[in-house]
Amino acid sequence: MLIVAALYHFTRFPDPAALKGPLARVACAQGVRGTLLLAREGINGTIAGTRAGVDAVLAHIRALPGCADADWKESTAAAMPFGKMKVRLKQEIVTMGQPDVDPRAGVGHYVDAADWNALIRAPDVAVIDTRNDYEIAIGTFAGAIDPGTRSFRDFPGWWRRNAHRFAGKRVAMFCTGGIRCEKSTNYLLSQGVDQVFHLKGGILKYLEDVSQQDSLWQGECFVFDQRVSLTHGLQPGRHGLCHACRRPLAPEDRDRPEYEEGVRCHQCAGEYDDADRTRFRERQRQVARGELFAGPASEE
Template structure:
């Protein structure tokens, strides 16, 4: 058994005085020694953190003592060490930045939840459309087979993108999914507000789907993008597992995202092992030349 864990969790629940709660929670998390990112808003909490088994057990026990979070669900992954370098606990206006024309309540306005086995069964049907609820660069690393790739870089772009690209599917069953489930809580509410009637979401997201013993990630191609030091996580635990990410330089299949070695660029791009060596971590010859020029100038 590995000595560290990564917890992924969220819950939509009204939090009185969220700014004070965020400040208190930061002190608690610091004292505990966990690392990660936790967002707190008047509408709830959303977090990913890493720590030892003891630290994560203490964190969950502490949260269960609070009536607001007593039934909060945690996705748990074993790890060799911390998945984050620092700890951030921040108060935000929205758990998922949407800036929609009206405030949506995902708990009452969202789509029907499907357990992993149900989701897999629905994927086999001819009358469904599968919509990835993440950004395009996340899709490029891995996605459910036949899912639509959204051409968005941030979640708040979804409403306009849906109006421009999804109108022809209004009579279809729409299956949505995201990493841990929270974005689809809001995305399905947006879809219903935009006139889609038959809308569903993968309960627990891709992470839960990969851990479910009935499906074991079946039907998910490539790897899942995660917002921690791991970056890329395998989901499909069956012999169907394939890579779908394509190297930015040569097009070879890869599951590796790297940041451009030029500090003024840091473009995150898919890169195979051969090109990582050949290109020395740069996304372009221009970035390498720029980096050399900066080094030569002593700046």
């Protein structure tokens, strides 16, 4: 089994470009694959490899400026879920498009997985899923509000249009691993909401720690690698991925008339033109021949 480590850490990197090469070299030397994003605000990503390889990369990351206390969440994979190692420079490690948002200045109250059920059952608590619509479509917490956003950039606009709905409520927020909640809770604090909470370690920590019989989670959790979805105990789920639109597919979705592997699914059948479809078919032929790794979805 391979180790999969998902991590993020907000810190201040004056020159993230200077960190890119050494980090990539360590990962490649250890046979580790995945994606790591570097920005002035910190680091974010998921990597996979052997125990020794992942440990070496994590040790390198913890030696970076301000990262000594960086944490991560681990799961396992039977096969390598990434095609190659990518270290990318970005403006933000998760894109919200709000330059004044800074989680280092304050975030919502962290709630451990063991205490989450009691919080979200409280009648004065509004529970908001901060993930994208296609992620929410395959699983979320019972009673959670779906903002219907296609991208995390859309969340601030959604909040401004809907803030009146939550007057007098405590707000509990959650996401896959916790990073979006770091930004979204900081944003709500800046908007004058003082009773803001978020699930520490995100859905992944909840699925790891809370038994299925006690769980309020419904469905599966979308993840941004070739496993596509996870269930309780961080076991692989039943979903695959449409490699045209990068949205999740249940097994029965492959039987729909719109489906063509690597080219389209029922969710994106009307979204691309003939030139795009031709390009997708050529890519799928390369994947089928083993010349190209199809790749996971992009976390934005």
